[in-house]
Amino acid sequence: MIISFVNGMIGPSPDGPFFMPEMQLIRYPYKTHVYGQLVIPHDGQYTILWTIERPWLNNERNISCIPAGTYTTRFVPRSASGKYRRVYHLLDVPQRGGILIHNGNLVSHSKGCLILGTKTGNLAGKPAVLGSKVAMRKLVSIIGEEESQITIWGNQYA
Numbered sequence: 705m706i707i708s709f710v711n712g713m714i715g716p717s718p719d720g721p722f723f724m725p726e727m728q729l730i731r732y733p734y735k736t737h738v739y740g741q742l743v744i745p746h747d748g749q750y751t752i753l754w755t756i757e758r759p760w761l762n763n764e765r766n767i768s769c770i771p772a773g774t775y776t777t778r779f780v781p782r783s784a785s786g787k788y789r790r791v792y793h794l795l796d797v798p799q800r801g802g803i804l805i806h807n808g809n810l811v812s813h814s815k816g817c818l819i820l821g822t823k824t825g826n827l828a829g830k831p832a833v834l835g836s837k838v839a840m841r842k843l844v845s846i847i848g849e850e851e852s853q854i855t856i857w858g859n860q861y862a
Contacts, residue, residue: 731858766815772856779849807836
């Protein structure tokens, strides 16, 4: 079965592949976290990675995921805090700043950022993404240091 995005929905395409020129994040909200599938187009195909975010708490700084929408991402060699290297900064997030796509595993490793992994799982009984450094290297190898777009789909409410 060929999978495609049509009007923001993922599903079978009757006309064959439909190629989106930007990253798409499809969210799956839970009470304690939000998982997401990050679909990255490249070379006529897609790579899928996973994200974990904080749950929706009215877009409150440091404790909530960000609103769904389309954002420009800019590669930065080092985060403003210096904690993370080779990450992507999401620009113009409403009422927020310093939102990154970076490595980590648990919701507690984020203050509202998107944490990237190769798969979902559990660490110490808590929801997590695993293979985070591998996933970040994969994203950088695909997107490089160019600006790109990410569209975040789905209700952030559990």
